[in-house]
Amino acid sequence: MNSLDLSINPSLARQILTGFIKSEITRAGFARAVVGLSGGLDSALSCALAAEALGPENVLAVRMPYQASSRDSLEHAQLLVDQLKVQSETIEITDMVEPLIRRDPDMSKIRQGNILARARMIVLYDRTEPFQGLAVGTSNKTEILLGYSTLWGDMACAINPIGDLYKTQVRQLAQAMDIPAPIVDKPPSADLWAGQTDEGELGFTYAEVDKLLYLLVDQRCLPEECVEAGFDKAFVEKVVARIRRYQF
Template sequence: MKTEYYRLVDELRNFFRRVHHKKAVLGVSGGVDSAVVLKLCCDALSPKNVTALIMPELGLTQKQNIEDGLMIARKFKVKAVQVPINPYLEAFSSLAWKQSKVALMNIKSRIRAVLLYNYANSNNALVVGTSNKSEILLGYGTKYGDLACDVLPIGDLLKTQIYEMARFLAIPEPIIRKRPSAELTVGQTDEADLGASYAKLDGILRKVLLDEKLNKKDNLVKKTLQRMERNKHKRESPPILELK
């Protein structure tokens, strides 16, 4: 992972130079993806140019995740700002319609995106995304929420590769071993939502990427391919309807 890591550091540094920006902001959840991206940003841009926003939903976000987010920011010597999303979430309770469970979960992710872009606009910074290739291919993310960003440093790394990179970077083992969760609802985990472990899903995704033969009668393979097709729109810009 050493070669891949330093290539990403160079690519990220060059991206910021091309777009004439020096500062970055990202959401730090206390999970492995944001920890790896935070380290990438620090090595590419210098810690003084990086800000970590920690945006818990008080009463839902586990205290350990908040503490881990603050700890990893201290470890990498970056400014951390804690902004609970509860006041902004509460404003949506007065809507004139009944919100679905999906709408309620997605608005949490979108509030966080709004906060990130508000900070970025206020501080001449860019928003750095923390989605990995597994999430992107599976469409496991919220449009204009956690998928909203200016650059995706780990978007070409599968989740299992993120774990490898995290160990190369000496990310604390409790963060690496933590069960991945978007924490949009009580008891939510990525692997429960996706129906399998990332190890199994990445095995399928690798075969898809390499155009290798898949057993399409296998239930997990079938569901994974269906999910990829169903969520393809999340990987694309909105279509422009042309007047011909």
Template sequence: MISMDEILRRILSFSRGLAEKEIEEFIREKIEEAGSRYGIVGISGGIDSSTTLALATRALGKDRVIAVIMPHEGITPEEDVEDALSLVRSLGVKHMLVRVSPACERIKYELKGQGLILDHKAYGNIIARVRMTTLYAIANSVGGLVIGTGDKSELLIGYFTKYGDGGVDILPLGDLYKTQVRALGKYLGLPSRIYEKPSSPRLWPGQTAEGELRMSYREIDTVLYALFELGMKPDEVKQIKGIEPSTVDRVMELMRRSEHKRRTPPIAVLSDRAKGLM
């Protein structure tokens, strides 16, 4: 039976140069199709957003990219802001630093006045959605397209906020698994402190993706690759050496529960003409 290490070798055997070329062509094509002047990228200092920004800059040129750093006081580590600032300066792109704390705190305060106390996940999703609103406010003002930073692993298991970081115009990394994005980021010359940094949406203090998911991305990518690229059935994936059956069940459950995030909202069909709308 195949092992996790063997599957990871297959995952990482992709051509970095070809991926770079095709993604850059994709970004240029979509920007031109939309008639947009700029690509707008929200950047956190993490691997996905940093890789996306590097690719967008190569695709469009530094004068047509705007990087937006959106820290939340008490949640976003200062080193993340420093990493993001260091990257935008090295790339030479325009950037904005917009602190989202005041807007998020105001929403929480207003809801508290209505008797609603938010837990950390509900508040975290507010942060993600305020960031999305910020990106689109900028895009609308300058004639830009919001370039999303989500990868294939996150999309398949639903590890993103609906209408938050999932609210974008294009997803250049959407067909690359997280482990592939790390490899591509390294290939593009990103600093090791970025491509080795543990992934985190930074929606509450101390949050890490793997801690919240209770699985490593090596495990997640192995399961997803086996299911989608190798065409294995869940029971077959459970036989992979190095993968616990409970991990497969967990991935399958995340995929099932997040299906609504990958679909457009359903409508009540009242006429024949409406059937073609969605």
């Protein structure tokens, strides 16, 4: 298990993904991109790739905070905007979502998080029209396989350049592209509620699950083969169940 190496060639990945962004956006008749910038690692990498592919003047980074959003998220997003020199906007979504959230005092954190994600995508797609750009996605392969994303929310996009990179590979490429250290080093979080972290909510680390997903998906290993390779049986069963549940 520990011998599995998910290292990528950052230079080659960078070349392929920037080429993909430019060719797909150009093929659709556009020259610009709009990215939802959360202050986290995935959106930072997508934004950096788009800026390199299209030129920073042709990228609009949209920050969409909610009243419970971490102040660090806004500050980290601004770090990236300043570094890349992309265009940017900040649009607060609290007034959009609060009337719906207040209707149900017992609303779960998951439901609230999905509302926030879908509200943000409404804003993002609205901004594509005046900016005349395509929405660029920010979901990595790990999140997609585990269903750790929101349909018609953060999964909605015209193109998704990082959709075939596992989370640990996103970090590798982000480091190679000099994404600011506070973004790269902080615990991954969708910032959907105060104190929320991806790994805390999932119950395992990205470093662990990426290796298992690589065996299950890329190498097409059977669950029992993954157990033989050293993965805990309960962990394998939990991950397989998530993959099957969100395969539709």
